[in-house]
Amino acid sequence: MELKGKTAIVTGSNSGIGLGVATELARAGADIVLNSFTERDEDHKLADDLAREHGVEARYIKADLSKGDEARALIERAGRCDILMNNAGIQHVAGIEDFPTEKWDAIIAIMLSSAFHTMAVAVPMMREAGWGRIINLASAHGLRASPYKSAYVAAKHGVVGLTKVVALETAEDPITANAICPGYVMTPLVESQIPDTMEKYGMDRDTAIKEVILARQPSKDFATVEQIGGVAAFLCSDAAQQITGTTLSVDGGWTAR
Ligand code: NAD
Numbered sequence: 001m002e003l004k005g006k007t008a009i010v011t012g013s014n015s016g017i018g019l020g021v022a023t024e025l026a027r028a029g030a031d032i033v034l035n036s037f038t039e040r041d042e043d044h045k046l047a048d049d050l051a052r053e054h055g056v057e058a059r060y061i062k063a064d065l066s067k068g069d070e071a072r073a074l075i076e077r078a079g080r081c082d083i084l085m086n087n088a089g090i091q092h093v094a095g096i097e098d099f100p101t102e103k104w105d106a107i108i109a110i111m112l113s114s115a116f117h118t119m120a121v122a123v124p125m126m127r128e129a130g131w132g133r134i135i136n137l138a139s140a141h142g143l144r145a146s147p148y149k150s151a152y153v154a155a156k157h158g159v160v161g162l163t164k165v166v167a168l169e170t171a172e173d174p175i176t177a178n179a180i181c182p183g184y185v186m187t188p189l190v191e192s193q194i195p196d197t198m199e200k201y202g203m204d205r206d207t208a209i210k211e212v213i214l215a216r217q218p219s220k221d222f223a224t225v226e227q228i229g230g231v232a233a234f235l236c237s238d239a240a241q242q243i244t245g246t247t248l249s250v251d252g253g254w255t256a257r
Helices: 016-027 041-054 068-078 101-129 150-169 188-201 205-213 225-235
Strands: 007-010 031-036 058-062 083-086 132-137 175-182 247-250
Touching: 007 016, 007 068, 016 031, 016 041, 016 083, 016 132, 016 225, 031 041, 031 068, 041 058, 058 068, 068 101, 083 101, 101 132, 101 150, 101 175, 132 150, 132 225, 150 175, 175 225, 188 205, 225 247
Parallel strands: 007 031, 007 083, 031 058, 083 132, 132 175, 175 247
Antiparallel strands: none
């Protein structure tokens, strides 16, 4: 696939799924804007490495997406946005009666409101360019609920709804808007939870993964960040021009139940 000449902005992309998607889009030839809320040498080095390895232009732009004006400024500073992936996210787990208000506000701001702000600036740019792809990284939790994840499930359901609205508003433009809904994806964060789970349940690694972490994922296997990147690249292809306003589950059968 040829994404040469396109600029892809991936929010929350100095680790995990965002970095995996940025890497696959760079492999397909897109220029890349990486983002997170930090400003470290290693953040800029990630962009330099992508540029060198894939022969594309790559930059890192700091923006704290809990703030609407910074989310808008990210797209404005990039100057061009052909592909927008809203991916930044955080999690907090607590019962509704104990859920801290500041965590609720942060989760809704970073995962839902930031997508509203970035799309509001990016859609006119895409219309002007005559081509655009919006890919919102939702979750199986955008389609199903789990207890103790009120803010996360609400934000991800909100992202799915927001994606549908933007798809309808851009339906007659050469722009598509879709949500990818992964189950569990192997990232450093998930890897770091495995030793604790083994200790808590007195299980070996394989049993802890299959019976606890992947209890709801029928495939009993993680998706990889490369696979999520491959799905994002497919959504950028000509074959996907008429795919808009929908969700693509990458969840090993979770939502088939
Ligand atoms: P991660 O922690 O590796 O990545 C999250 C990214 O968001 C990081 O780059 C982080 O710096 C960034 N971020 C956090 N707060 C931010 C802020 N205020 N401003 C800007 N950036 C900020 O985790 P991940 O697993 O790669 O998650 C990426 C997305 O995928 C999230 O939206 C998450 O909900 C979703 N997701 C993950 C899984 C999984 O199993 N890993 C499954 C389904 C959905």
